[in-house]
Every structure is written in C-alpha cells, then in structure tokens.
Amino acid sequence: MNHNVIIIGGGASALMLASLLPKKSTAIIESNAKIGAKILVSGGGKCNITNAKMGTEYFLADKCFILPSLKMFTQEDLLHWLREQNLKPVLRKDTQYFCQNTAKELVDIFAKKVKKQKIFLDEKVLSVCKRDILFTVTTNKRSLSAKYVVVASGGLSFSRLGASSIGYDIAVSFGHSIVKTSPALVGFTVQAEQFFFKTLSGVSTNVKITVDNMVCEGALLFTHRGISGPAVLDASLYWQKGKIKIDFLPDFSWKHIQNSKKQISSLLPLPKRITKAFLVQLGLEDKPFYQITSAELDKLQLLHQYIFAPAGTFGYTKAEVTKGGVSTDEVDAQTMMSKKVEGLYFTGEVLDVTGRLGGYNFQWAFSSAYTCFRNLKGKIEEI
Ligand SMILES: Cc1cc2nc3c(=O)[nH]c(=O)nc-3n(C[C@H](O)[C@H](O)[C@H](O)COP(=O)(O)OP(=O)(O)OC[C@H]3O[C@@H](n4cnc5c(N)ncnc54)[C@H](O)[C@@H]3O)c2cc1C
Structure with a gap:
C-alpha cells in the first residue's frame, strides 16, 4: 500500500505532525492499541504541555540545532494553536502550562485532527529500507511504502507505554x-x-542541587529507593557519574539564630525528621542552638553542601525521558530531514535533544514536528 508519508509512532510528535499535514496524506503506525499513551499519563495526568519560559538553556542539546525549531513554532504558537482547537491551557507553578482537567483533552484534539489519516494501531514497525525513491516499512502485520518516512518513535523510557x-x-x-x-x-x-x-x-523539602556546574532548584522527595522529586529529576539530566552537591538549606543563614534557645530540629527550616536524621549521621545531639560549639556548627554546615555520588538512577522504567539519541549533527535543523538519506526525517525524543522538567519535552516534540511539517508540506503538494 502506498502513502505520501509514513510516521512511525503515534505519540506527541507524530500526532502534531499528522494533525498539520493534509488529510489522507499520511499513515501513522503505532504499536499501542491507542494513540498518545504517554501524553495521557504525563504531568500527573494533566500533561504539562509547555512553559512560558522557553529557550535553548532549558535543553541538553546542540543549541544551534534546536533554536530554529523553537523559533519556528514557539510556545506562544503552540498555545495559540491549542486555543484554536478549543483547549484552554492553564498556567500552574508560575510558568508551566497544563491541560485544564485531564491530558485526554489534548489527545482528543489530536484524535479529531488525525481521523482522516490512516492509523494502524497495535502494529509494530520492525524495519525500514529504501529502494530508489521509495521506502518500505515492514511491520509485524504488513509492508507499506512511502516516499517520506518520519521516525517519531520516541526514546526508551516507559516501555510499558510502547517505548x-x-x-x-x-x-x-x-x-x-x-x-x-x-x-x-x-x-x-x-x-x-x-x-x-x-x-x-x-x-520532601526544597533544595538546591549542583551537578556538572548546573544548579537545579525545587523539591526533593526521599523515597524507599533513594531520592526523587522535581529538583532531583532535573539534576539527573546533567548527571553522568560522580558526585552531586545538595544544599538542604537554600537561602538560609545561621546568623540570625545564633543565640536561640530553641532545639536545632525546631529551628532549622527543614522537616524535623530530616534534621534529626542528619544529626544522628553527624553524631550531634539535638539541643538548644546557643549551646552548640563552633566545631559542631562546622559539622552542621554539611546541610548546605551535602556531597555524595548517587549509586545510579531508577532506570528507564521510571525515567520520564531518554537522553542521547539520534545524533543531531546528521539531521538538518531547518527540516528535520536526515543529511544522509533523502526523505527520511526524525522528530521528537528519538533525537539527541532532552528538555528539563516543565513542559520542555513536549514543546520539543511539537516544535520539531512543525519544522518537519513545513518541509514536507511543499513536497506533498508536489506529488
Ligand atoms: C510519566 C511521564 C510523564 C511525562 N510528563 C511530561 C510532561 O508533563 N511534560 C513534558 O514536556 N514531557 C513529559 N514527559 C516526556 C514526554 O512524554 C516525551 O518527551 C514526549 O512524549 C516525546 O514525544 P515523542 O512523540 O517523541 O515520543 P513518544 O510520545 O514516546 O511517542 C513515541 C511512540 O512511538 C511508539 N513506538 C515505539 N516503538 C514503536 C514501534 N516499533 N512500532 C510502532 N510504534 C512504536 C510508542 O508506542 C509511542 O507511542 C513525560 C514522560 C513520562 C514517561
């Protein structure tokens, strides 16, 4: 069966691209039984779509590669497009845009937009080859051909959602x-x-984590396996192996409390359980603050710079994204087309582009899809 465009994957990037491309021009192949599975669980079920603060500094990527896409389809363009589809994104946590009620609102929009495209669900792509100008995409059920193939199959995180x-x-x-x-x-x-x-x-408590010269601020949550929470997730983006530094008392100064008669655990702006656990580790007694010696105060400074090497991460089953991926040196930033193979495109998370927490990964999935659309649109009209 011949198609103009075959998109591999039915996730965020694929759905944006298929929504923009002319009706009946495109086939989507998705291994899940439904489209947008990751969108549905994202942002605690509300999907953090994008962020009012956008820029290349929020991404681990080649900045020159991502900038054209982030400029071509900005967060404002995305919000405008969503509003046109009757989705009213809600601003939370100062700068993060979420769906109003549930992430299904966004998936429903895409479902409506792509309904005239051919969608193969429950179908796994096994390989792609190219002969002359035509690609053949082989799935576990059939072979399909097209002049253009877009790989929008995401990364390795959350295999239970099809990765x-x-x-x-x-x-x-x-x-x-x-x-x-x-x-x-x-x-x-x-x-x-x-x-x-x-x-x-x-x-949980608010911290500042320094890793590889990057500072990640926000909540840290202790868990039965180690540490998690927004600041830790962001820090994991920059962590290779080796040490990280956690300031458990960001913006806190000892000066104002020196003569206090209150117990250390009551005085420090930390949940008492955390202070008490650290006091035990430091071999210090919980006592009125004015009684502590300068040597003991030195020890307490550790709460400002607790340095240690994590053993590892919770792995792909828990990771929201995969860092690394298809090298962006070999993909054209203006089109998302391979510099090696005419007609082969890559969009979204499959590329070596990873955003911080806060809607950056969806923005990249959508912006890169838009860049690809701009290039494909002209070509499809030529057919
Ligand atoms: C729990 C969780 C919460 C998240 N929350 C947010 C958030 O709030 N904001 C944010 O910006 N980002 C969030 N992310 C990250 C975001 O979901 C991804 O970065 C984004 O979905 C990437 O889009 P994509 O289209 O490139 O890939 P995906 O959305 O992963 O889509 C790829 C699709 O390809 C399909 N596929 C894979 N292999 C095959 C195959 N062989 N054949 C056919 N189909 C295949 C997959 O089933 C999948 O549907 C979250 C991720 C997770 C796991």
Missing part, C-alpha cells in the same frame, strides 16, 4: 550515529552511606 529502540535501529541501519542513551528526569538510587535516606521515605 522501543526502533528509532535508533532504523537510524543505524541508514548509517546514522547514536549518542549514548541513558535514563533522564529520573530519581537517584543511593550507596550504603546514604541508606539512611530511605528511613525518610515520603518526606
């Missing part, structure tokens, strides 16, 4: 290089010296 390595396999089969992948926006497991973290499971 697979197919995008990388296809890229490699066409001579592309893959930047080493690893789980990102994910919690850290800890080594024996930090096992006491586990006793704090369920407790």
Whole structure:
C-alpha cells in the first residue's frame, strides 16, 4: 500500500505532525492499541504541555540545532494553536502550562485532527529500507511504502507505554550515529552511606542541587529507593557519574539564630525528621542552638553542601525521558530531514535533544514536528 508519508509512532510528535499535514496524506503506525499513551499519563495526568519560559538553556542539546525549531513554532504558537482547537491551557507553578482537567483533552484534539489519516494501531514497525525513491516499512502485520518516512518513535523510557529502540535501529541501519542513551528526569538510587535516606521515605523539602556546574532548584522527595522529586529529576539530566552537591538549606543563614534557645530540629527550616536524621549521621545531639560549639556548627554546615555520588538512577522504567539519541549533527535543523538519506526525517525524543522538567519535552516534540511539517508540506503538494 502506498502513502505520501509514513510516521512511525503515534505519540506527541507524530500526532502534531499528522494533525498539520493534509488529510489522507499520511499513515501513522503505532504499536499501542491507542494513540498518545504517554501524553495521557504525563504531568500527573494533566500533561504539562509547555512553559512560558522557553529557550535553548532549558535543553541538553546542540543549541544551534534546536533554536530554529523553537523559533519556528514557539510556545506562544503552540498555545495559540491549542486555543484554536478549543483547549484552554492553564498556567500552574508560575510558568508551566497544563491541560485544564485531564491530558485526554489534548489527545482528543489530536484524535479529531488525525481521523482522516490512516492509523494502524497495535502494529509494530520492525524495519525500514529504501529502494530508489521509495521506502518500505515492514511491520509485524504488513509492508507499506512511502516516499517520506518520519521516525517519531520516541526514546526508551516507559516501555510499558510502547517505548522501543526502533528509532535508533532504523537510524543505524541508514548509517546514522547514536549518542549514548541513558535514563533522564529520573530519581537517584543511593550507596550504603546514604541508606539512611530511605528511613525518610515520603518526606520532601526544597533544595538546591549542583551537578556538572548546573544548579537545579525545587523539591526533593526521599523515597524507599533513594531520592526523587522535581529538583532531583532535573539534576539527573546533567548527571553522568560522580558526585552531586545538595544544599538542604537554600537561602538560609545561621546568623540570625545564633543565640536561640530553641532545639536545632525546631529551628532549622527543614522537616524535623530530616534534621534529626542528619544529626544522628553527624553524631550531634539535638539541643538548644546557643549551646552548640563552633566545631559542631562546622559539622552542621554539611546541610548546605551535602556531597555524595548517587549509586545510579531508577532506570528507564521510571525515567520520564531518554537522553542521547539520534545524533543531531546528521539531521538538518531547518527540516528535520536526515543529511544522509533523502526523505527520511526524525522528530521528537528519538533525537539527541532532552528538555528539563516543565513542559520542555513536549514543546520539543511539537516544535520539531512543525519544522518537519513545513518541509514536507511543499513536497506533498508536489506529488
Ligand atoms: C510519566 C511521564 C510523564 C511525562 N510528563 C511530561 C510532561 O508533563 N511534560 C513534558 O514536556 N514531557 C513529559 N514527559 C516526556 C514526554 O512524554 C516525551 O518527551 C514526549 O512524549 C516525546 O514525544 P515523542 O512523540 O517523541 O515520543 P513518544 O510520545 O514516546 O511517542 C513515541 C511512540 O512511538 C511508539 N513506538 C515505539 N516503538 C514503536 C514501534 N516499533 N512500532 C510502532 N510504534 C512504536 C510508542 O508506542 C509511542 O507511542 C513525560 C514522560 C513520562 C514517561
């Protein structure tokens, strides 16, 4: 069966692209039984669509590669497009835009937009090859051909929602290089010296984490496996291996409390359980603050710069995204087309582009889809 465009994957990037392309021009192949599975669970079920603060600094990527797409389809363009579809994004946490009630609002919009495209659900792409100007996409059910193939199959995170390595396999089969992948926006497991973290499971506090010269601020949540929460997830984006520094008392100064008669655990702006656990670790007694010696105060400074090496991460099963991916050196930033194979495109998370927490990954999925659309549109009209 011949199609103008075949899109591999039925996630965020694929759905935006198929929504923009002319009706009946496109076939979507999705291994799940439904489209947009990841959108539905994203942002705690409300989908953090984008962020009012947008810029290349919020991404781990080649800035020159992502800038044209972020400019071509900005967060404002996205919000405008969504409003035109009657979705009214709600601003939360200062800068983050979410669906009003549930992420299904967004998936329903896409479902309506793509209903005239051919959608193959429950169908797994196995390989892609090209002869002359035509690609053949082989699935577990059939072979399809098209002049243009868009790989929008995402990364390796959350395999229970359909994630697979197919995008990388296809890229490699066409001579592309893959930047080493690893789980990102994910919690850290800890080594024996930090096992006491586990006793704090369920407790959270605001921190500043420094990793690889990047500072990530926000909540840290202790869990039974280690640490998680927004600041930790962001930090995981920049973590290779090695040490991180956590300031458990950001913006706090000891000066104003020096003569206080209150117990240390009552005085510090931390949940008492955390202070008490650290006091035990430091071999300090919980006592009125004015009684502590300068040597003890030195020890307490550790709360400002707790340095340790995480054991690892919670892995792909818990990671919101995959960092690394198809090398952007070999993809044209103005079109998303492969520089090696005419007619082969890559969009979204399959590329070596990863955003911080806060709607950046969806914005990239949509912006890169738009860039691809702009290029494909003219070509499809030529057919
Ligand atoms: C729990 C969770 C919460 C998240 N929350 C947010 C958030 O609030 N904001 C944000 O910006 N980002 C969030 N993300 C990240 C965001 O979901 C992704 O970055 C984004 O979905 C990437 O879009 P994509 O289209 O490139 O890939 P995906 O959305 O992953 O879509 C790829 C599709 O390809 C399909 N596929 C894979 N292999 C095959 C195959 N062999 N054959 C056919 N189909 C295949 C998959 O089933 C999948 O549907 C979250 C991720 C997770 C896991």
